[in-house]
């Protein structure tokens with residue numbers, strides 16, 4: 055199996071790393087495709103905990119290590135493995151994954167549900183706006199010596215962030231081990247710690263392209279976020295500080311010259327696939343009242359149908375109905391809308407969400423928007 059995944063992704067993980075991830079795999083969560091005695095494909099899922107808007111946490115089957123041998127591609131191995139893998143997800147209302155290529159997973163009902171924007175701050179000449187406070191309180195620390203505090207901040211951050219994931223102790227072991235193979239040519243981690251936030255970063259490059267890349271920033275308060283950015287933007291000798299984050303990040307609003315913050319790429323992050331549509335729609339809170347009948351198609355698993363969704367004071371009731379539908383869409387569209395990162399009106403413009411009345415689309419936009427931007431907790 056390690057050989058198939060190494061061939062698929064071009065990386066080999068250490069035994070310790072494999073063991074840490076294996077500790078998140080429920081029994082029977084691995085499926086392989088075989089040609090005779092030979093394993094030619096793999097797919098598995100991890101037992102993850104996903105935060106949804108409003109702070110509820112759903113058990114999520116986190117699909118990972120999907121690979122088919124280059125000798126056996128485009129013969130249905132992935133489709134066969136996915137049918138079996140999803141049959142084994144009976145305990146999960148929702149599944150998620152990260153996609154190596156965006157063409158692959160829509161057919162299985164997955165939709166992109168968070169957006170990864172990479173920002174670069176060209177920090178020479180960058181100044182903070184005079185109205186922005188300077189809260190201080192940040193220390194440079196050795197992360198292993200502050201593990202309990204880091205875990206506590208991460209827990210607070212993920213509980214309030216749609217798309218956040220619980221980081222189990224075995225994964226903290228891995229983060230703190232800081233293995234050479236995960237550094238991608240960068241230095242070991244540096245760690246900045248504030249009572250309500252932390253940032254890990256690595257340094258890259260030669261004299262002419264000196265770069266600090268933030269690999270994780272978790273801030274449980276707005277003050278902690280500002281305090282950490284004050285230090286990161288102040289990293290003398292570095293030309294650029296980079297981070298992958300959600301759209302609309304505060305960084306541009308902190309500086310007198312927002313042009314010094316450039317977007318270098320925009321990609322999808324977490325993809326979501328609803329397995330129990332009413333349970334998932336009832337789990338999150340909403341920003342406006344709503345009365346709508348959704349007709350959801352699901353060719354892959356047949357879990358779609360017609361559902362009445364009613365929201366009052368932020369909370370939803372959702373149940374199958376025989377009433378006429380107001381809205382028609384594929385289950386992947388609902389996955390994309392779920393954390394608020396993509397709007398119903400965007401899909402309506404593309405004719406991928408069809409409503410009899412444009413007021414229904416506006417009502418969906420108003421209800422599904424999330425005041426906390428969605429962000430993938432960590433890669434899996």
Ligand SMILES: CC(C)(COP(=O)(O)OP(=O)(O)OC[C@H]1O[C@@H](n2cnc3c(N)ncnc32)[C@H](O)[C@@H]1OP(=O)(O)O)[C@@H](O)C(=O)NCCC(=O)NCCS
Pocket residue numbers: 062063119120121122123126127128129130131132133134152153154155157158161
């Ligand atoms: C992606 C991968 C797993 C697909 O496996 P596969 O066995 O070739 O896929 P299947 O033959 O079951 O294809 C199922 C359908 O998806 C389509 N498909 C599969 N991979 C695709 C891709 N990369 N781009 C576009 N379409 C793709 C097939 O054309 C097929 O469509 P059809 O049902 O309309 O005929 C395989 O190419 C692979 O291992 N790639 C390298 C590793 C990787 O990227 N893994 C995914 C990690 S997220």
